[in-house]
Amino acid sequence: MIDIQYIRDNKELVREKSQQKGYEVDVDSIISLDDQIRSKIPAIEEILKQRNQLASQFSNSTPTQDQIEQGRSLKEQASVMESEINDLKKQLQTLISGVPNMPLGMVPLGSSEDDNQVVKKIEPLELNFEAKNHWEIVDEDSLIDKTRASKVAGSRFVYLKGGLVRLQFAIINWVMDKLSDEEFIKQLIAENNLNISSKPFVPVLPPGIVNTASYHATTRLDAEEVTYKLAYDDMWMNASAEHSLCNMYQNEILLESQLPIRYLGYATSYRREAGSYGKDTEGIIRLHQFDKLEMEVFSTPNTGLDEHKLMVAIEEYFVNSLKLPYQLLEKCTADIGKPNAKGMDIEVWFPGQKKYRETHSADYMTDYQARSLKTRYRKADNSVEFVHTNDATVFAFSRILAAIMENYQTEDGQILVPDILKGYIGGMERL
RNA sequence: GGAGAGGUGGCCGAGUGGUUGAAGGCGCUGCUCUCGAAAAGCAGUAUAUCGGAAACGGUAUCGAGGGUUCGAAUCCCUCCCUCUCCGCCA
Numbered sequence: 001m002i003d004i005q006y007i008r009d010n011k012e013l014v015r016e017k018s019q020q021k022g023y024e025v026d027v028d029s030i031i032s033l034d035d036q037i038r039s040k041i042p043a044i045e046e047i048l049k050q051r052n053q054l055a056s057q058f059s060n061s062t063p064t065q066d067q068i069e070q071g072r073s074l075k076e077q078a079s080v081m082e083s084e085i086n087d088l089k090k091q092l093q094t095l096i097s098g099v100p101n102m103p104l105g106m107v108p109l110g111s112s113e114d115d116n117q118v119v120k121k122i123e124p125l126e127l128n129f130e131a132k133n134h135w136e137i138v139d140e141d142s143l144i145d146k147t148r149a150s151k152v153a154g155s156r157f158v159y160l161k162g163g164l165v166r167l168q169f170a171i172i173n174w175v176m177d178k179l180s181d182e183e184f185i186k187q188l189i190a191e192n193n194l195n196i197s198s199k200p201f202v203p204v205l206p207p208g209i210v211n212t213a214s215y216h217a218t219t220r221l222d223a224e225e226v227t228y229k230l231a232y233d234d235m236w237m238n239a240s241a242e243h244s245l246c247n248m249y250q251n252e253i254l255l256e257s258q259l260p261i262r263y264l265g266y267a268t269s270y271r272r273e274a275g276s277y278g279k280d281t282e283g284i285i286r287l288h289q290f291d292k293l294e295m296e297v298f299s300t301p302n303t304g305l306d307e308h309k310l311m312v313a314i315e316e317y318f319v320n321s322l323k324l325p326y327q328l329l330e331k332c333t334a335d336i337g338k339p340n341a342k343g344m345d346i347e348v349w350f351p352g353q354k355k356y357r358e359t360h361s362a363d364y365m366t367d368y369q370a371r372s373l374k375t376r377y378r379k380a381d382n383s384v385e386f387v388h389t390n391d392a393t394v395f396a397f398s399r400i401l402a403a404i405m406e407n408y409q410t411e412d413g414q415i416l417v418p419d420i421l422k423g424y425i426g427g428m429e430r431l
Numbered sequence: 432g433g434a435g436a437g438g439u440g441g442c443c444g445a446g447u448g449g450u451u452g453a454a455g456g457c458g459c460u461g462c463u464c465u466c467g468a469a470a471a472g473c474a475g476u477a478u479a480u481c482g483g484a485a486a487c488g489g490u491a492u493c494g495a496g497g498g499u500u501c502g503a504a505u506c507c508c509u510c511c512c513u514c515u516c517c518g519c520c521a
Contacts, residue, residue: 041481045490052490055502059449063501071501211511253441253478376478378441382460384478 001219001372002099004034004092017102020109020333025099033092037085044081047074097219100338101368104305107342110332116345117330124325124349124407133352134405135283137413143405143431144284155281156273156288163431164401167417168291170424172266175293175318175394176203179264188313194306201264201295206244208268209235214247217373219339219365225274241265242391245296247373253384254377260299260307264394267292284398285357293394298375301367304388305342308364311392312344315360318394321420324407325349327356341366346393348403359399362392405431 007014011027018025051074054067063071108117135144143164149157160168178184179201186198215227215236228237238244245265254261269292280286295314299307312328319326329345336343342364347356367386370376376384408416415431422428 038481041490045481048490051501055500056450058501068501075501255441374478382476 018100021100022334023100030095033088037088040085047078050074101341103333104342108332110334113335115332116335118327119330120328122325129411131351134402137409158284166425168397170421173424192313196303196306197260201262204263204265206241206265206267208238210238210244211235218243218246219369219372228270237270240269240292241267241294249375250373256377256379260297263296265294284402287398291397295392297390298387301388307390311362315346322418339365339368350406352406360393365389
């Protein structure tokens, strides 16, 4: 959610920046509603003041019938005005929640994802054989069984088996080791000239189900479209660790000394994938259920951007260490998403499809998310301010497993284990 | 799932209709004292919003929402959460 005062002070800018993201924002209606509310407040407060004054006279005496009548009348006036104001507030709330976060000045303008800028590209090696898609490399029965999963759960579900499962747990342990290591964080900070704490990430297993209020407060991913709702309870299946991590400090005031708070969340993520009929129906690129390792950081405003850069550096470190060809994209205004001020994606090369495909994203929300979550921090001078939030993928599992399968396939249909993971997978050489 | 007890400020805790935004304590901040520290003493210490340059003042908030009342932290209703015992269970 964006600050109403900011909208009032920057009408044109808000209109323009929203347009850059593809949002038509009715700034005039927002301000007019806000004006109406503001104009009604002094009157109702005056009534309430009179009511309070009247009532406070009777600590040691009994009100007369006239005074009782007066009190009743004040109460009625106040309640009429209150319902008017609440009505306007609801309308205003709806309009304001439609306003996206403002993109930072460095974000390239664009009208679709085609305008994302490639800021780095690692070219794939030439193969001397025709690479297969990951679902074609091995028998369905050995690593990926979607046929039986569809019998049990439906389409876009999978039984992952054997070496793929070993691979996933190897990656988890590797990531846990690195991100818990302060020296590792320190090194990345130095390499990237960042001016932030070297505090390691704390691993978290968050709730897998989120209630409606918390879900909406994340300002991310429209719940109805994205997530499964439970039939008998007012709850939603988690669409990613972020949905139960970013809101854990809602309605709290943290201390500046606690920041940054860096979490490494691991969660099974559920997506309805409504509207993606026909896309990626084969393989394990797009499933209703996948596991994800994800970073979530709460920081002060002046370190938010560096935290974002650190997370991108972490993503790149892991992808590089797996020797996966990739490109790093600076997402354009149209593609960063409603709550984002800036965002970067990593697309890893899939030799079977001969394409870079999105495997990672890093999102910087400035105070947009924190404002609707009311997550604040107390500064040294005792003043209170909204935190900045960042989140980013470390690994989205089914997808990174598919990328490894395709990039580590051999001509004779084997899949090798990446060198960096050999110490984590019990000496396995191939899946 | 059954029965019961609760949810008050950063924390503990008092408060069952009337200057209670909330006693007292702890913590924290500042000052006094001290060479310094500790101790002691004094003062301050919630959030949001409106008005104001500020001082300050108004309004709202005692789990959430609604109700009763001239007046609600206190009474009533609904929901959420926590704890205890029983049941079930990884």
